[in-house]
Structure formats: structure tokens, C-alpha cells
Amino acid sequence: MTKNSFDLKKYLAAKTHVVNAALDKYLEVKYPPLIYRAMRYSMFAGGKRLRPILVLEGARLCGGREQSVMPTACALEFIHTYSLIHDDLPAMDNDDYRRGKLTSHKKFGEDVAILAGDALLTEALGLVAKNAQEKGIGAERVINVLALLVRASGVEGMIGGQLVDTCEDSLVKKGKQATKKRTLAYIHTHKTLALIQASLSAGAMLAGASPAKIKALDRYGADIGLAFQIADDILDVVGDKKKLGKKGSDAQNKKLTYVSLYGLDGARRQAKGLVAAAKRELAVFGREKYILESLADFIIEREY
Template identity: 50%
Template structure:
């Protein structure tokens, strides 16, 4: 099924069926991930890697990679290895984030966290295994893409994960725990690196694979930075307004750990307004891509309307 199959005619206008699109792309990603990490010896580590990788989730990050690649002239086949790698890296970040030394969470996606099932030692190694394999998987399985583009993808992903991205954001987040005077500037730094950096890599790498211009890469970068920050604002709101059953993870963690969040600075209503403005700004960046941008535009709005 291609994206065009998800367009429906309503009162003479073309509307995008996001539910059908996400379901289709999610199924493609699930099948690809299942095939990417088969069971082998030593079984313990592959079982632990698969436990978290195949635990469900929206698969938003790989879907963003695929949608961007298609929007900019590429194909699902070109994008899928990088899309899978993005989900491997994201899963690694969740496994490590849940560890007692980090956020100390017992549940993720409605299941016991990795370290609760396999122990802290295996959980750390499962995350390490997924991170290393993500880069190998891109190199070994990307087809019909010039080598220089693959190299750029690897560079972008490495930056997004390391001290200039996710790791750096996590460090400042840990240092800010219990500090009620954390500034908006620091909060933005944390989430631009901890959350938005990987989302940006997903989108930008989709464009790199398709060979877009530098100007278009800048547009994709601004789009993804905006949706990344909007995503985190909504996450902060849901931590306050949702139950553990709705979230699939422990609710109220931010308040319990005395973290400064967007709602604690702005309130819930203003936080929603800010998120909606970020999504509007993100969609504006996609206007030059015309109708092909519809999936990414609708996904941007979905971010502010989700309930988990």
C-alpha cells in the first residue's frame, strides 16, 4: 500500500487518512525490525534486545524517516534500513533511560522495563548491542543509495546520539533534577538534544538518502526541531494528565523527581498553545514540497493530539 492509497475524497476535497497510513507503515516497520534482529547465540543478549525492540510503540521515528524519503523522491526500500536503525537507537535510549542510575522506571509500554526482566548488566549490554548494530545495519543493508549519502546518514546519526545530541541532553537533564530554578533556556537545551535531536536525524536522514538540496535539508531540520520540541511539551503535559495505564509507563515521574517542565513554567493551557504554534511553524517549512508533504504535515498535528 502506498501513501496515495490513504487519500480519501470528502466533499470534493482530498483528506489524508492518517490512521490507515500509520497502520500500514507501522506494519512494514514491525516486519523489518523482526527480520533485522533474529535470535542467535548468545540467546540472552538477543532476547533482551528483541524484548524492548519488539515491545510495540508507535514507530514514529522510522515512519518519519520513510515519509521524508518518499516526500523528497526516494523509496521505502531505500529508507527502511535507516528507519530500522533509528528505532534501534531509540530503543537503546529507552532501555538506558529506565535504568536505576537514570530515571529508575519499572514499566515501559505497559511491560516491565528491560532491567527488571534481565537485570541491569544485560540491559546495559542490550542497549549497547542495539546502538552498535544500528550503524552496521545501515551500512550492510542500504541498497541503491550512493555511498557518500550513506556516510552522511551515519555521521548525522552519530552526532544525534552522542555528546552533541542525546547524551548531552541526558547529562544536563540529570544535573537539573531537583533544581527548581532551572531556566527555560536550560530546559530547551535538554529537550532539543535529548528528544528533538533523534527526531531531527530521522527526518533529515530521510532527505539525505533521497539526495535533497542543502536548502531543503535546512527546511527539514527546522521542521523536525519544531515537532521535536512540541513532542516533548505534550509528553510533559501527559505526565501530569494521564494515568500509568494510558501512558504504559509510570505517570507523575516529573513531579516526583522535582523536574522543571514546560507545564511547570507555563501552565498546561499555555504549554498546549506553544506546542500548537511549533507545529504550525513546522508545517510552514514543508510548503515548498506541495502535496507530497501531506503525511509529514498530518503527523506533526498528530503529535499535539495524541493521548500517550
């Protein structure tokens, strides 16, 4: 298969299907049913399953088998979903809708939403353990992936980015342009990018990849992760609100964005540059790189 004959949308749809089946299995309803219902509601409210698909692809590129890394692939979606539930809470972004559906706290109440988020985070890290206990992957590799995911989703990653985004808003507005740019970069690299970047590396590490391949995927992940975030900022300004399913735009909420800081053209230039850089990192994978190449292009071409 070459890049030109490859249908990325078909591929993504097929992988989404496989991931959804695994998520369904790992979220079987037990007692108390209410917590499982709340976890499932947010998990199956849509979503591109980008992070799990990156785990699968990271493993495939490094000689691993999809099914053997599936628990960690699902763990990434659990962590992503928990972060959305908590971000939507009244004390945080106070969003009533996400992807066109009521947010967890509007549907189940704030108490259940907080617990459903806590539960998804806890169970996510339990899924990582399953990679060693049920899939026969070496325990040391699994421990290293656990540490990687904690760094990417904890205070040194996603939570750190979220904290700065939530609380240092006022600080940033008063700051100089250089401070604003630095803070925006910190928020994006930590809040969104860290988890996307960790997804590919986690798949590769579970497959026993060489340090050179892990490094290449880590850099590719950093580049497309940031491009993805910039594209989000651009879509927030020019995109079709209905397709995005969002209530208010970040621009309306006067949030710091790449477009507000660099202008629409400047933001587009940055995203394109990052995608080109990401693709250069893939040389080490030879012909097998076609999926990640297509994905990098897709990120700045997508409409929703």
C-alpha cells in the same frame, strides 16, 4: 490524495507494520540467544515507530524508495530503544515498568540490560552501513547520514541532553527562572528532539534531496519534535495514566517540565505555535506535504 481524505491513523498502522517486519528481520536470533532475546524484548514492547516512519517519509517526499532506506529507518528505532533501556536503569531513572511491561533490567538483570543497550547502539550504526552495502545507496551519502546520526545521538545530541537531565537537576532547581528555561530547552532539544529531527533529514539525505528540502525537513523536525515533547509534558499532567503505561508522572517526580515552567495554557500555546510553524516549512513539497501536515496536527491532538 488530499489532507482531508487522508486517514493518518490507518497510514501510521500500515507503516508500523512494515517497520516491524524489517526490525524482526534485522534482529534474527543467533548465538548467544540471551542477548538477542533481550534486544527483541525491548524492541517489541510496543512503540509508535515514529522515528523509522519519519525516515521513510523523508525519503518518499524527496523521491526515494521506502525499502531502500529501511536499514537506516530501523537504525533510528534501535538507537531509540537502546536509550530507553539505559534510561530505565537503577542508576538512571530507576523505572520498573515501561509501556506497562517490566523494563529490561527487571526482566533480564542489570548486566544483560546494559549489554542489550550497548548492542542495539552498535548494531544500529552497522545498519547504516547496510544502506550502501545492500541497498545501492551511494557510500558518500551514507557516510554523511552516519555523521548526522552520531551528532544527533552522541554528546552533541541525545547523550548530552540525558547527561544534563540526569546530573544537573540540582543545579537547575537552584537557578534563576531564565536559567531553568534555558536548561529545559537544552534538555528537550537534545534528549528527544535531536533524534526525531535527524530521522526526516536522514531519509531525505539518503534519497539525494536538495539542500533546500533537507533544510525544510530539518526545521519541520525541530518544530514538531519540541511540540511532541511539550505535548508529553501536558499529557503527563492531564493524560490518562493507564493509556500512557507509566508508573509515576514527571510532575510527581518534581521534574522540570514545560507545564511547571509555563503553566498548562502557556505550554499548549507554545505547542500550537510550533505545529503551525512546522506546517509552514512544508511549502516546498507542494501537494505531497499532506502526510507531514496531518502528523503535525496529530502530535497536539493525540491522547497517548
